[in-house]
């Protein structure tokens with residue numbers, strides 16, 4: 001029989017939930033995990049759209065916590081496909097015997113903190129009630145899809161597919177007329193694949209995106225061997241990378257506008273040829289210096305114009321209303337080339353907005369586009385959407401939804417004041433989506449497990465974020481984000497993609513190494529900014545000063 005009294009409940013069995021379960025078991029805790037899907041994998045379980053793959057290199061997008069796991073798993077391509085990443089998640093679950101503590105096809109509906117006994121009561125849509133001392137939300141950052149509010153959508157006669165909820169049996173578009181709405185990462189990966197299959201494809205673009213080539217390729221034996229022989233060192237270097245990834249090539253460590261046009265162009269050309277998101281790291285200031293950023297923007301536009309044969313289509317595909325990186329940069333395999341195909345049409349929604357969906361297709365201000373199938377590549381209610389669907393109630397009957405009414409707040413992105421013993425894995429206010437997610441997941445899970453272990457060692461029952469510390473963290477995050485280009489884009493990073501969602505920059509942009517230093521300083525300062533069993537929280541470190549302190553390795557270099 002399933003246990004209804006446990007030490008910890010973990011919500012979600014993606015990479016965060018799997019590793020959390022493994023770590024807490026290692027501490028001797030009894031754990032129950034609830035997962036809405038029928039299997040493990042989280043985002044990689046749901047996002048099965050054609051062409052789905054990771055845009056972090058596969059050798060880096062993997063767990064580092066177990067050397068045998070590192071050595072025994074082999075990736076077949078530079079960027080792993082969704083099925084391969086899902087197989088990896090399944091392998092992790094089996095290898096560490098995790099499934100026996102996971103209840104699949106079970107959605108957590110509420111979590112309520114009991115002030116009298118200091119425990120969480122968690123309920124599910126299966127009618128279960130489980131009590132736990134700790135509750136960990138490993139619910140993912142991009143796990144609630146954004147179904148656009150377009151009039152008539154429910155009356156479309158054909159099938160409507162959402163990239164983030166793709167049918168498990170796959171979809172055959174052969175001979176069909178297909179309309180795709182959206183041109184973010186998911187669309188950019190799926191459009192070339194759908195175009196090869198469909199009879200006719202019409203793409204509806206609201207905002208053009210900056211896209212760099214992935215240059216995906218089969219994994220070479222030598223590359224894999226090099227990684228496996230040097231994993232320890234490479235993982236250490238990963239943690240020194242701003243985004244928790246190894247630098248690609250040899251980035252020039254000078255400001256972008258301090259070099260001549262030819263040298264700058266050469267740097268971008270090298271990044272373009274190497275492929276991947278590293279293009280954005282060609283110079284260290286591209287996310288800060290708007291003039292420098294514009295030179296990269298123009299470089300990408302030049303590549304689009306050189307690739308797309310129809311000049312009007314090329315212009316439409318050229319982003320011109322936001323800096324590079326302020327919306328998530330995308331990487332592709334043949335995206336722009338796809339618009340040279342006879343069976344592909346691009347519709348710019350700025351000139352002809354969608355008015356409605358009829359039973360036959362998409363109707364814009366200018367004309368009707370009939371189709372047999374509709375694909376919504378319209379993204380997610382990011383960072384907060386999934387937590388908002390769970391009725392989470394903390395001290396004094398305060399709900400998380402109300403606490404976050406003006407935008408999410410969480411001290412270090414790990415805990416919310418007023419919600420004791422409730423932990424967030426890669427929550428708002430942490431590097432999360434601005435980093436290699438596996439690196440950030442491992443850090444948060446290790447921190448949460450270390451915190452629980454410390455509480456147990458000192459015989460303490462309850463830890464909670466101090467409201468003043470949370471406020472300071474919010475201010476620090478805003479101060480770090482202000483000089484960057486990030487707030488300039490109308491993106492899901494800021495909640496701008498969801499009508500009525502408060503606009504705040506939801507991730508921490510101080511970089512992975514700086515954020516880790518701050519977390520380490522907080523831990524070393526006796527969990528500074530956290531109140532333990534009602535005692536006053538230890539004083540905060542100066543976040544900005546810690547952020548700017550060189551790491552020992554940097555200092556020695």
Ligand code: N01
Nearest residue numbers: 053054055148182183184185186187206207328377378379
């Ligand atoms: O979603 P998005 P996504 N009418 O929000 C448009 C990660 N990811 O699923 O930009 C018309 O980026 C919207 O237009 P606009 C990655 O972090 C990773 O593609 O708001 N259009 C936009 O074009 C990524 O950033 C990987 O003007 C509408 C698109 O839909 C994140 O997931 C792969 C609309 C949504 O783009 C989300 O990517 C895939 C409407 N009503 C995803 N509503 C890899 O690792 C929205 N749009 C490779």
